[in-house]
Amino acid sequence: xxSPGLLMRRPAAARHTAVLAGIDRLGALLTLLGAAGLFLLPxxxxxxxxxxxxxxxxxxxxxxxWASLGFEAMLAAxxxxxxxxxxxxxxxxxxLGGIVGLAMALAAAANALTPPHNIIVRVxxxxxFWLxxxxLGLxxxxxxxxxxxxxxxxxxxxxxxLGAAGLxxxxxTFDNVSIVREYSLHASAFALAxxxxxxxxxxxLGAAVIVALPLGILCHRAPRLKPGLLGALNVIQTVPxxxxxxxxxxxxxxxxAHVPLAAAVGIRGIGAAPAVLALFLYSxxxxxxxxxxxxxxxxxxxxxxALGMGMTRWQTLTSVELLLALPVILTGIRIxxxxxxxxxxxxxxxxxxxxxxxxxxxxxxxxxxxxLLGAIPTVVLAFSAAVLLDALIEVLDRARQ
Amino acid sequence: MxxxxxxxxxxxxxxxxxGVSMTIERDSITVIVGTSGSGKSTLLRMINRxxxxxxxxxxxxxxxxxxxxxxxxxxxxxxVIQGYGLFPHRTVAHNIATVPRLLGWDExxxxxxxxxxxxxxxxxxxxxxxxxxxxxSGGEQQRVGVARALAAEPAVLLMDEPFGALDPIIRxxxxxxxxxxxxxxxxxxxxxxHDIDEAxxxxxxxxxxxxxRVLQYxxxxxxxxxxxxxxxxxxxxxxxxxxxxxxxxxxxxxxxPLTPGEAGTGGPAVPxxxxxxxxxxxxxxxxxxxxxxxxxxxxxxxxxxxxAILARARAR
Amino acid sequence: MRRAATVLRLGALGLLLAxxxxxxxFAPLFAPLAHGGAPAIYDQGNLAMLAxxxxxxxxxxxxxxxxxxxxxxxxxxxASGAEFLPLSRALVNFxxxxxxxxxxxxxxxxxxxxxxxxxxxxxxxxxxxIFENTVVGLRSCPAAVLEAASGMGMSARQRLFSVELPLAMxxxxxxxxxxxxINIGTATIGSTVAAKGLGEVIIAGLxxxxxxxxxxxxxxxxxxAVLLYDGVAALERRLYRNY
Numbered sequence: 001x002x003s004p005g006l007l008m009r010r011p012a013a014a015r016h017t018a019v020l021a022g023i024d025r026l027g028a029l030l031t032l033l034g035a036a037g038l039f040l041l042p043x044x045x046x047x048x049x050x051x052x053x054x055x056x057x058x059x060x061x062x063x064x065x066w067a068s069l070g071f072e073a074m075l076a077a078x079x080x081x082x083x084x085x086x087x088x089x090x091x092x093x094x095x096l097g098g099i100v101g102l103a104m105a106l107a108a109a110a111n112a113l114t115p116p117h118n119i120i121v122r123v124x125x126x127x128x129f130w131l132x133x134x135x136l137g138l139x140x141x142x143x144x145x146x147x148x149x150x151x152x153x154x155x156x157x158x159x160x161x162l163g164a165a166g167l168x169x170x171x172x173t174f175d176n177v178s179i180v181r182e183y184s185l186h187a188s189a190f191a192l193a194x195x196x197x198x199x200x201x202x203x204x205l206g207a208a209v210i211v212a213l214p215l216g217i218l219c220h221r222a223p224r225l226k227p228g229l230l231g232a233l234n235v236i237q238t239v240p241x242x243x244x245x246x247x248x249x250x251x252x253x254x255x256x257a258h259v260p261l262a263a264a265v266g267i268r269g270i271g272a273a274p275a276v277l278a279l280f281l282y283s284x285x286x287x288x289x290x291x292x293x294x295x296x297x298x299x300x301x302x303x304x305x306a307l308g309m310g311m312t313r314w315q316t317l318t319s320v321e322l323l324l325a326l327p328v329i330l331t332g333i334r335i336x337x338x339x340x341x342x343x344x345x346x347x348x349x350x351x352x353x354x355x356x357x358x359x360x361x362x363x364x365x366x367x368x369x370x371x372l373l374g375a376i377p378t379v380v381l382a383f384s385a386a387v388l389l390d391a392l393i394e395v396l397d398r399a400r401q
Numbered sequence: 402m403x404x405x406x407x408x409x410x411x412x413x414x415x416x417x418x419x420g421v422s423m424t425i426e427r428d429s430i431t432v433i434v435g436t437s438g439s440g441k442s443t444l445l446r447m448i449n450r451x452x453x454x455x456x457x458x459x460x461x462x463x464x465x466x467x468x469x470x471x472x473x474x475x476x477x478x479x480x481v482i483q484g485y486g487l488f489p490h491r492t493v494a495h496n497i498a499t500v501p502r503l504l505g506w507d508e509x510x511x512x513x514x515x516x517x518x519x520x521x522x523x524x525x526x527x528x529x530x531x532x533x534x535x536x537x538s539g540g541e542q543q544r545v546g547v548a549r550a551l552a553a554e555p556a557v558l559l560m561d562e563p564f565g566a567l568d569p570i571i572r573x574x575x576x577x578x579x580x581x582x583x584x585x586x587x588x589x590x591x592x593x594x595h596d597i598d599e600a601x602x603x604x605x606x607x608x609x610x611x612x613x614r615v616l617q618y619x620x621x622x623x624x625x626x627x628x629x630x631x632x633x634x635x636x637x638x639x640x641x642x643x644x645x646x647x648x649x650x651x652x653x654x655x656x657x658p659l660t661p662g663e664a665g666t667g668g669p670a671v672p673x674x675x676x677x678x679x680x681x682x683x684x685x686x687x688x689x690x691x692x693x694x695x696x697x698x699x700x701x702x703x704x705x706x707x708x709a710i711l712a713r714a715r716a717r
Numbered sequence: 718m719r720r721a722a723t724v725l726r727l728g729a730l731g732l733l734l735a736x737x738x739x740x741x742x743f744a745p746l747f748a749p750l751a752h753g754g755a756p757a758i759y760d761q762g763n764l765a766m767l768a769x770x771x772x773x774x775x776x777x778x779x780x781x782x783x784x785x786x787x788x789x790x791x792x793x794x795x796a797s798g799a800e801f802l803p804l805s806r807a808l809v810n811f812x813x814x815x816x817x818x819x820x821x822x823x824x825x826x827x828x829x830x831x832x833x834x835x836x837x838x839x840x841x842x843x844x845x846x847i848f849e850n851t852v853v854g855l856r857s858c859p860a861a862v863l864e865a866a867s868g869m870g871m872s873a874r875q876r877l878f879s880v881e882l883p884l885a886m887x888x889x890x891x892x893x894x895x896x897x898x899i900n901i902g903t904a905t906i907g908s909t910v911a912a913k914g915l916g917e918v919i920i921a922g923l924x925x926x927x928x929x930x931x932x933x934x935x936x937x938x939x940x941x942a943v944l945l946y947d948g949v950a951a952l953e954r955r956l957y958r959n960y
Contacts (some may be wrong), residue, residue, distance in 0.1 A: 026800050026804060138808070142807070145804060238943045238946045239935070239938075239943070240935070240942060242906055243939050244939075342814075346906060366830075368825075371825065374822065379815055382815070
């Protein structure tokens with residue numbers, strides 16, 4: 001029953017919104033956020049080297065007058081769109097334009113502050129830059145959300161974003177920005193870390209799928225096993241990751257010490273082995289739980305029909321039940337993959353490699369740029385995985401209906 | 402008494418309720434009947450201002466409902482909806498005590514009132530007070546919903562499809578209980594339904610709504626005998642259940658005694674063995690108000706009027 | 718069955734307290750793991766104090782995130798805040814792809830080392846599940862119940878506090894529980910940025926290659942997380958067994 005009663009508003013409130021009807025309130029909030037970033041916080045930080053704290057510099061201090069005025073005019077135009085225009089694509093275009101302008105201003109500021117051939121000084125984005133980026137990013141996100149793009153469009157947008165970012169980085173525009181400079185110092189280690197990050201998270205996921213699917217099917221067929229198994233897996237989930245990594249070091253170390261074969265295939269107390277094992281254990285619960293939930297969603301009538309048509313139990317399971325449960329199972333896999341990408345960073349503490357190496361090294365050296373070099377790719381990787389799998393799940397779910 | 406004056410509600414360009422005026426008598430049951438989208442629920446919700454009218458006004462006992470804030474107004478008007486909306490986190494007693502608590506009643510006054518209502522609705526207070534809504538059957542939930550609406554002794558009770566979620570057998574019982582409650586507490590009730598049988602069964606007066614307008618508002622027998630609109634005729638004509646009931650009773654059983662000297666004073670003569678349904682159609686055919694019931698040998702035995710037949714139809 | 722579970726819980730709690738208060742008694746258990754004359758029990762600080770600091774940080778952050786997340790959740794589910802709902806949900810989805818370590822690592826350059834970045838990272842990360850569950854809880858209140866509440870004359874505020882929030886409470890509590898467990902784990906990582914807590918023990922073990930330390934820190938935090946998770950779950954069941 002739809003209830004118009006829920007739409008009820010007090011007359012006073014109705015009058016209030018009528019006055020402000022022309023102004024987008026989210027746009028107003030984001031404009032305030034951006035203005036605070038532009039006028040109250042430093043746009044960039046200038047550092048004599050990568051470790052020392054930086055000096056604040058505003059846009060006006062760094063860029064020539066015409067450039068800084070142009071930059072501010074551009075932001076004002078974006079703000080006007082955010083405040084007054086409701087059209088989704090137009091808002092998105094304005095936000096993207098703003099982001100490009102912001103990036104160009106950062107590159108220009110870095111170039112202006114860096115003496116020629118000096119690779120010691122660092123120009124890092126400051127709080128003002130980050131706040132502006134956040135406001136523009138939120139504007140873009142809101143526009144995209146309101147446009148409700150389909151899975152294909154979302155993947156396309158992600159590809160465009162990644163492509164543009166990659167192009168900008170390799171083109172050299174941002175070479176004088178501190179994080180890119182940090183990257184060029186660690187380029188080969190970065191490639192290795194990226195490979196490790198992907199391998200560890202996807203590898204442990206693969207192993208978990210192989211074990212968790214049969215366990216889920218088992219729980220579905222023999223419901224008596226379910227509470228015990230899910231309870232145990234739940235307990236594993238509550239153990240803090242760093243502790244689980246550490247705890248697994250002991251038995252694996254002992255295994256390597258006493259079983260030469262184990263050592264020969266690369267099992268050690270530290271490194272990838274405990275990391276993979278811990279991630280594998282963490283991955284089990286979401287996949288098992290979602291497999292059970294997905295199979296439960298398949299109606300008994302459908303199974304009856306399949307059996308009635310002469311399919312064997314095995315055929316029914318693989319070509320009917322699992323197929324129908326696939327979107328839910330994939331949702332579990334999405335949770336695990338995103339979670340694993342995040343957890344792999346912690347594995348760096350026990351020598352597991354990955355982007356976490358940069359993060360913890362950066363924390364140790366108090367080098368912010370190095371921390372960001374580890375953190376940003378991790379977030380991008382996790383976000384991309386989420387977008388891709390969400391799109392896949394939606395496509396499958398639509399095909400199902 | 403509720404007076405509705407040219408009440409209108411626009412949603413954008415669409416008029417959900419379009420200039421409705423009607424007067425609802427004290428201590429009576431008025432039923433608003435119509436198809437979905439006819440505006441009947443909107444009209445009901447404008448009486449307790451869950452929906453604010455675009456124009457027009459409502460007076461309850463002479464007082465403009467717009468003269469106080471909506472939520473204060475609603476505390477003095479009982480309200481029952483389809484699905485009841487019982488608070489799942491509160492016991493039956495706590496649910497019923499909702500409005501008295503909002504009104505700041507003393508606990509010593511609330512407790513006996515809750516018990517009185519539970520008893521009136523045939524729910525043993527000792528058994529039901531502490532139960533939670535999910536522990537009740539549909540019929541019990543419905544009765545708690547009615548008890549909750551009556552808790553603060555409202556002069557007016559609004560009901561929106563109050564029996565819509567009940568199965569037919571329980572529904573009839575619930576309808577009887579409602580008539581009983583009305584007699585007992587003497588509340589002015591306004592009931593919205595899409596079911597014409599229910600409307601005839603409950604209503605002292607029935608308003609037929611379509612496309613935001615009231616097509617006809619009158620006593621049920623008038624709706625049947627003098628439909629003001631083809632749609633009303635179609636709706637009342639579909640009151641099959643009542644008709645089926647009529648076909649089960651013979652004219653002889655239902656005949657009213659003849660007043661001396663009145664024999665054969667008018668209307669068609671009908672045999673005592675004929676069903677009331679036949680008698681009614683005979684009367685409608687002749688456009689007559691009353692008929693004479695005759696024995697097999699032609700002697701007048703009694704008299705039947707349209708009103709008396711419809712009264713029987715409503716009393717099942 | 719239920720009695721066995723209670724015994725298990727009390728046993729785990731007793732074990733945790735005993736270990737934190739008189740850790741030396743457990744030295745024989747851990748001795749085989751400590752090689753080359755290294756101490757078997759963490760000796761660079763008082764375990765009970767570390768555990769207390771750990772718990773305090775987590776609870777303080779969680780309290781903050783609960784207040785802010787519930788307030789925000791209420792705001793975006795009112796008619797006047799509806800404009801912010803799509804963006805805030807997208808943000809939560811995006812935020813949940815953020816690894817906790819990244820939140821922590823990004824907080825350090827902004828605020829420096831110590832308790833503060835940990836507290837802020839825990840606070841921010843803890844917002845997500847609570848906000849999400851608050852919004853879902855408030856939005857899933859049955860329409861008939863809300864209509865009945867208004868129809869009986871509750872003001873918007875009365876309806877929120879005596880109907881909507883109580884009905885959303887089981888989901889909100891679940892959000893708090895998820896947030897607590899994630900935060901106990903993330904707080905251990907906080908020790909890499911010099912926050913006081915049981916993470917110190919684990920990090921010390923990792924640095925000196927002393928598995929005994931790692932195991933002590935790991936078991937203590939693990940037990941704490943399991944007990945807290947279980948405790949809040951029991952509270953939920955006790956409060957809301959009626960519906």
